[in-house]
Amino acid sequence: MIQINVHSLSPSIQTWRQRLYRKNKRAVIEPIFKGYLFTFFDPEKVHTRKIEHCPGISHLVRFAHTITPIRKAVMDEIMSFPLCMNDATRTNHKITTSLKKSQKEQIKNIVQQKEAHARTALFLAFLEAIE
Secondary structure, three states: OHHHOOEEEOOEEEEEEEOOOOOOEEEEEEEOOOOOOEEEOOOOOOOHHHHHOOOOOOOOOEEOOEEOOOOHHHHHHHHOOHHHOOHHHHHOOOOOOOOOHHHHHHHHHHHOOOOHHHHHHHHHHHHHHHO
16 A cells, blocks of 8 residues: 555464364464554545555445544554564553553453454454544
8 A cells, every 4th residue: 555655554463273183283473353454544645435445455444434543542552562563662662552551451352362353343342432
């Protein structure tokens, strides 16, 4: 989405899966929210139709027919997880967010869910509840 000046990311986590025909498990890197891509763009400069017409994009998530931006504090909290860290967060481990302690715990519990679809459903419910 670089051509339309939109930044995107797919936060990842490490999970463990049982190997077939073996007793041990193997580490697997997978998206935290399977099937979802986070985008950052200025709707004044890039119309949402341009994003929805990109290959692989189905639609933008809406609540009550309105695209609701995710608060920066929520994204900062998600991006503070080890596999989500980029160069900026690695050098500055102490990201301060405006989230309440209970909200941070909710995000942590969501990310720790083993089932990807459950993580996604819980995250969408969380987003709707904090708006």
